Amino acid sequence: xxxxxxxxxxxxxxxxxxxxxxxxxxxxxxxxxxxxxxxxxxxxxxxxxxxxxxxxxxxxxxxxxxxxxxxxxxxxxxxxxxxxxxxxxxxxxxxxxxxxxxxxxxxxxxxxxxxxxxxxxxxxxxxxxxxxxxxxxxxxxxxxxxxxxxxxxxxxxxxxxxxxxxxxxxxxxxxxxxxxxxxxxxxxxxxxxxxxxxxxxxxxxxxxxxxxxxxxxxxxxxxxxxxxxxxxxxxxxxxxxxxxxxxxxxxxxx
Amino acid sequence: xxxxxxxxxxxxxxxxxxxxxxxxxxxxxxxxxxxxxxxxxxxxxxxxxxxxxxxxxxxxxxxxxxxxxxxxxxxxxxxxxxxxxxxxxxxxxxxxxxxxxxxxxxxxxxxxxxxxxxxxxxxxxxxxxxxx
Numbered sequence: 001x002x003x004x005x006x007x008x009x010x011x012x013x014x015x016x017x018x019x020x021x022x023x024x025x026x027x028x029x030x031x032x033x034x035x036x037x038x039x040x041x042x043x044x045x046x047x048x049x050x051x052x053x054x055x056x057x058x059x060x061x062x063x064x065x066x067x068x069x070x071x072x073x074x075x076x077x078x079x080x081x082x083x084x085x086x087x088x089x090x091x092x093x094x095x096x097x098x099x100x101x102x103x104x105x106x107x108x109x110x111x112x113x114x115x116x117x118x119x120x121x122x123x124x125x126x127x128x129x130x131x132x133x134x135x136x137x138x139x140x141x142x143x144x145x146x147x148x149x150x151x152x153x154x155x156x157x158x159x160x161x162x163x164x165x166x167x168x169x170x171x172x173x174x175x176x177x178x179x180x181x182x183x184x185x186x187x188x189x190x191x192x193x194x195x196x197x198x199x200x201x202x203x204x205x206x207x208x209x210x211x212x213x214x215x216x217x218x219x220x221x222x223x224x225x226x227x228x229x230x231x232x233x234x235x236x237x238x239x240x241x242x243x244x245x246x247x248x249x250x251x252x253x254x
Numbered sequence: 255x256x257x258x259x260x261x262x263x264x265x266x267x268x269x270x271x272x273x274x275x276x277x278x279x280x281x282x283x284x285x286x287x288x289x290x291x292x293x294x295x296x297x298x299x300x301x302x303x304x305x306x307x308x309x310x311x312x313x314x315x316x317x318x319x320x321x322x323x324x325x326x327x328x329x330x331x332x333x334x335x336x337x338x339x340x341x342x343x344x345x346x347x348x349x350x351x352x353x354x355x356x357x358x359x360x361x362x363x364x365x366x367x368x369x370x371x372x373x374x375x376x377x378x379x380x381x382x383x384x385x386x
Contacts, residue, residue: 021327043326050333058339068335080331086290088328090267091321093294094301108367114362119355126351137383141347145355152332153290157274162337167348169336174352182356190360191367200366239291244279 002107006072013075021079024049044177044213047148051170064162082156088151089149093235108229111203116237119145119206120245123171135250137164142249143241144168145175147207150237157242183214198222201230259317262304265298 009016032038036045054066063069068077078084106134110176123145124138140160144151144167151168154160160168182189183205191197192215202211202225211230215222255286274289297318 017331018327021330024330025327043330046330047333050330051336051338053334054336055338057334058337064337066335066338066355073334076331076334080333080335083327084324086271086293087263087267088321088325089290090270090293090297091263091318092325094263094315094318094322110295111363111366115359118362122354122358126346126354130347130350132347134286137344141351144348145272145351149329149333157278157289166336166338169333170338171351171355174348175355178352178356181315182360186360186381190363191370194370196370197363197367201349201363203315204363205356206359235291235294236289 009072010074014078015075017073017075018078020073021052021074038217040079044173044180044210047173048155050175051173053167054166059217086153089153089234089238108199108203111200112229112232112236113203115204115206115233116146116205116240117245119175123168123217124249135246136160138253139241139246139249140164140168141171143237144171144246146172146241147234148172148176148236149234150238151243153238154241154246157244172207176207179205179207179210180213182218183210185215187218192218192222195225197220198225199229202226203233206230206233256313256320257315259314259319260321261317262300262314263297263321265316266293266300267291269296 013043025042025046028049029042031045032042051065057063057067057073058071061069067073069079120142122142124142127138127141132141136155136158137160139158140151140155141164143154148169149172151172152165155165155168183192183201190201193203198215201215201222205211205214205226208227208230211226212223215226222232270291270293272291273292276291301310
């Protein structure tokens, strides 16, 4: 019985991965509602669980590909591999409304650029101070401070090692969680009242999950304005990370 | 047809990766330079063009939207195959980098939003708002 079950999963890796991830998202939704009262978005918890499972996989197998090194979960490697990842990220561009985006105007663009460059500098500087002094690692961790998508996309493009990639995802993820939790608390300090302020917030605070969860907990009417700018964040970061920011870091650091 | 949407997405994806590789070899980086970003810009552009010509029916759209919705699950799968064990040896780097980033960004947000002229073109103003 178990043997047949085992064989069915091994022969259908990608399908098994869909089921596993779906189950993880379901559990995360429950945890989000029950434990954090919706303050931390389910998707952020699911990603944390994913990183936790990757840790477990790494400890069990001693390999470099986390859960995907356990043959039963090999399909996770295909589902979360670069082909599917880039395909899904490109698809999100479809949800950007160009005419709405134009209304965001100059201040949205300025916030977006600052929201890409400032986190990058902060992340790269901290990485450097901890001994990650090579250009590729600094760029990857700096890009991770932009969003947890920009980090691995940039890292993959410039050939970062898997542990630096994981560090860069962790940076982006911790940033997203801090944004989610602290935004409603700091709403007054941030002057989050108007659509314009939400657009500035969306551009600078980065990650879509952090921005939308943070704004939803502050004032629901602000959500679309913040999300609109934030959806450009990953695209801009993916464009600038492996190109302008990488080359600028290379020029600075030699 | 749903496949038209998915094929459109695939086309943008491949074109973006190709142009990214091309750009990389042009500027002498042995890497893909912004391929995903270029693919996203292509998709936004093509969508505008097709919508203007009424060539984007609902089924075609859903061929793209499905994959956009799969983005979080794919990211979860991606997280599950990272080398976390090695990352944790890096320890406080991720935490400190994240905290530094949020502090810098939040101060900048606060600064920019304090420069906003109050009451100017506020769509919420239609609704009576209780000022705190």
